[in-house]
Amino acid sequence: MPSTGARRNLIIGTAGHIDHGKTVLVKALTGRDTDRLAEEKERGISIDLGFAPLTLSDGSVVGIVDVPGHENFVRNMMAGATGVDLALLVVAADDGVMPQTREHLAILELLGVSRGVVAITKIDTVESDLVELVVDEVSELLEDTPLVNAPVVPVSAVTGDGIDELRQAIEREASSVRLKDEELPARMPIDRVFTLKGIGTVVTGTLWSGTLTGGQKLELLPQREEVRVRSLEVHDSERAEVFAGERVAVNLAGTPRESVSRGDVLAEPGLLQPTWMADARVRVLGDWPRAVKRGARIRFHHGTREVLGRIYPIEGEQIAPGEAAPTQLRLEEKVVLVPGDRFVMRSYSPVTTIGGGAIVDAHPVKHRLHDPEALEQFAMLESQDAAEMTAVHLKRAASPLSAAAVARASGLPPTLIDQGLQTLAGAGKAVTFGEGATRLYLWRERYDLLEASTVSALEQYHAAKPLAAGMARETLKKQLVPGWDARSADIFMDSLEKAGAIEAEGKLVRLPGATAAVTSEQSSALDSIVERIQANPFAPPTVSELAGELGQTRQGASELLAIAEQDGRLVRVSPELYFSGASVAEIEQRLRAAVGPDGITVADFKNLISTSRKYAVPLLEYFDRNRVTARVGDVRKLR
Numbered sequence: 001m002p003s004t005g006a007r008r009n010l011i012i013g014t015a016g017h018i019d020h021g022k023t024v025l026v027k028a029l030t031g032r033d034t035d036r037l038a039e040e041k042e043r044g045i046s047i048d049l050g051f052a053p054l055t056l057s058d059g060s061v062v063g064i065v066d067v068p069g070h071e072n073f074v075r076n077m078m079a080g081a082t083g084v085d086l087a088l089l090v091v092a093a094d095d096g097v098m099p100q101t102r103e104h105l106a107i108l109e110l111l112g113v114s115r116g117v118v119a120i121t122k123i124d125t126v127e128s129d130l131v132e133l134v135v136d137e138v139s140e141l142l143e144d145t146p147l148v149n150a151p152v153v154p155v156s157a158v159t160g161d162g163i164d165e166l167r168q169a170i171e172r173e174a175s176s177v178r179l180k181d182e183e184l185p186a187r188m189p190i191d192r193v194f195t196l197k198g199i200g201t202v203v204t205g206t207l208w209s210g211t212l213t214g215g216q217k218l219e220l221l222p223q224r225e226e227v228r229v230r231s232l233e234v235h236d237s238e239r240a241e242v243f244a245g246e247r248v249a250v251n252l253a254g255t256p257r258e259s260v261s262r263g264d265v266l267a268e269p270g271l272l273q274p275t276w277m278a279d280a281r282v283r284v285l286g287d288w289p290r291a292v293k294r295g296a297r298i299r300f301h302h303g304t305r306e307v308l309g310r311i312y313p314i315e316g317e318q319i320a321p322g323e324a325a326p327t328q329l330r331l332e333e334k335v336v337l338v339p340g341d342r343f344v345m346r347s348y349s350p351v352t353t354i355g356g357g358a359i360v361d362a363h364p365v366k367h368r369l370h371d372p373e374a375l376e377q378f379a380m381l382e383s384q385d386a387a388e389m390t391a392v393h394l395k396r397a398a399s400p401l402s403a404a405a406v407a408r409a410s411g412l413p414p415t416l417i418d419q420g421l422q423t424l425a426g427a428g429k430a431v432t433f434g435e436g437a438t439r440l441y442l443w444r445e446r447y448d449l450l451e452a453s454t455v456s457a458l459e460q461y462h463a464a465k466p467l468a469a470g471m472a473r474e475t476l477k478k479q480l481v482p483g484w485d486a487r488s489a490d491i492f493m494d495s496l497e498k499a500g501a502i503e504a505e506g507k508l509v510r511l512p513g514a515t516a517a518v519t520s521e522q523s524s525a526l527d528s529i530v531e532r533i534q535a536n537p538f539a540p541p542t543v544s545e546l547a548g549e550l551g552q553t554r555q556g557a558s559e560l561l562a563i564a565e566q567d568g569r570l571v572r573v574s575p576e577l578y579f580s581g582a583s584v585a586e587i588e589q590r591l592r593a594a595v596g597p598d599g600i601t602v603a604d605f606k607n608l609i610s611t612s613r614k615y616a617v618p619l620l621e622y623f624d625r626n627r628v629t630a631r632v633g634d635v636r637k638l639r
């Protein structure tokens with residue numbers, strides 16, 4: 001293998017009409033016959049994908065994917081074309097441009113393949129002026145396509161004429177191909193699955209991004225199964241590590257053959273969430289005969305997978321031929337998409353290529369027709385600006401998210417999200433909590449709204465309960481941020497406290513300076529309540545009785561009692577009963593001393609503190625709640 005510096009991993013894919021000489025040409029270039037199936041031999045046509053390594057003059061080896069030209073097998077062609085970096089378009093000199101020449105070319109363009117070489121094959125079968133005519137026809141065909149400058153080389157696989165020139169043209173074009181990204185998370189759409197005796201399940205594909213190493217854990221999608229790489233091969237030789245742009249065979253340890261099929265994706269675990277909806281810029285081919293209507297049923301081809309779905313343009317009722325429009329795709333099965341991915345759309349029946357496009361949002365919400373917010377977000381996501389793209393996803397999040405969580409929610413690369421979040425935080429558009437990998441981000445406007453509603457919730461609380469020292473922090477959290485995890489909610493409360501928006505004391509929070517306003521009258525009423533309760537340590541007056549004695553409402557008495565509870569003088573045993581702190585401690589001590597291995601009944605407990613059932617039952621329930629005792633049948637036992 002060449003050194004890392006010289007390594008140029010890329011995939012060449014054939015394209016062209018049936019019988020135009022693709023497979024024979026690949027054999028002339030590589031020495032390998034890619035038609036493996038018996039049926040292919042019998043019928044003399046390619047049916048499925050074929051693979052062959054091509055050694056370049058610098059020693060590096062690139063992969064060739066040979067595709068079938070038959071119109072019935074265009075779906076197989078697409079599974080092969082999906083990872084192609086450089087197209088080898090084949091046109092037979094005796095036949096010229098034919099329907100699948102055009103269809104394959106359109107598919108390559110939709111998939112974003114912008115480099116290629118054209119081979120005019122079978123030149124041994126025609127006069128040279130006919131070759132010239134076909135060259136002109138091809139040049140005209142390529143005129144408004146990305147392949148407009150592709151070299152056109154006449155060849156014969158029979159005589160060998162032009163094969164060296166073709167090889168040189170391929171090398172020249174290959175040197176300027178933009179290579180796949182090894183730094184991105186690993187992703188490989190599976191194009192073949194088979195079992196080898198004594199080895200087990202093997203899957204093959206073109207590694208779209210990242211690297212794979214032996215022993216590595218991967219995720220099989222969309223079924224979300226964890227799998228492990230036992231060993232790796234590229235062009236039949238075993239490798240410890242493989243790189244983006246290589247044709248890879250992966251032996252999966254312990255994965256049964258039946259649980260994998262063409263169309264599945266191998267990916268770095270935990271990053272990609274399968275989706276059945278996506279927003280995309282959808283282009284309808286210029287030569288498609290009519291506008292494609294909102295709701296049209298289509299075949300969606302992405303990677304090596306085909307699923308049915310419908311298209312919903314966001315801006316109008318249809319997409320005209322030659323137009324590209326922001327569109328929502330709603331699919332019938334889940335797929336694994338990353339923004340920027342290309343796809344092809346074919347008609348439901350008869351099956352022909354309609355168009356395709358690029359994914360813009362892999363996890364959108366359902367849009368209405370003409371939804372202005374959807375269009376605005378679409379534009380931001382299409383901008384390719386890290387901060388703009390990140391902002392869309394952060395805005396959607398109801399709770400603070402880590403960078404990893406934003407990456408998961410968007411399907412965008414973690415490095416892009418990191419960069420976007422930093423820019424947004426720096427510009428004050430995102431609020432950050434915590435540090436390092438656990439750092440959380442919340443969209444600033446959402447934070448401000450939550451801060452305002454926290455303050456108004458506390459204002460209402462203080463107005464309703466002027467005697468209370470504050471609101472229970474847990475209650476406030478449940479009211480304001482019900483869906484948040486405990487850690488995020490606590491960090492949020494802490495940050496409000498740090499910012500001086502709220503004040504915290506123990507389990508209570510309040511507005512700054514909002515201490516309980518107790519009048520001297522209330523304060524003396526409170527003192528006499530506490531005295532009355534302390535005077536009857538095991539049978540204190542109930543809240544209603546106290547209210548009656550003091551000429552207060554029950555609510556007024558409860559508020560006074562709550563103050564004494566907060567300052568620790570009283571303990572709330574039930575809504576109706578408060579005991580002095582000292583007597584609860586005394587009762588607990590007696591209880592602990594009295595409970596034997598058989599436990600204690602309510603009657604025994606009643607006698608123990610010489611009180612009535614009215615007090616004994618709530619007291620025992622209080623001790624159950626505070627995990628001093630546990631109820632077992634008719635008795636209480638110590639915990």
Ligand SMILES: Nc1nc2c(ncn2[C@@H]2O[C@H](COP(=O)(O)OP(=O)(O)OP(=O)(O)O)[C@@H](O)[C@H]2O)c(=O)[nH]1
Pocket residue numbers: 016017018019020021022023024025044045046047067068069070121122123124125155156157158159
């Ligand atoms: N005379 C001549 N025959 C050729 C040449 N190249 C291919 N052929 C013949 O054309 C026929 C089709 O060739 P293939 O390579 O199988 O064509 P293909 O494009 O792979 O066909 P599909 O995969 O079915 O689309 C075969 O009989 C080949 O022998 C050539 O340069 N000269």
Ligand SMILES: [Mg+2]
Pocket residue numbers: 022023024045046066067068069
């Ligand atoms: Mg073939």
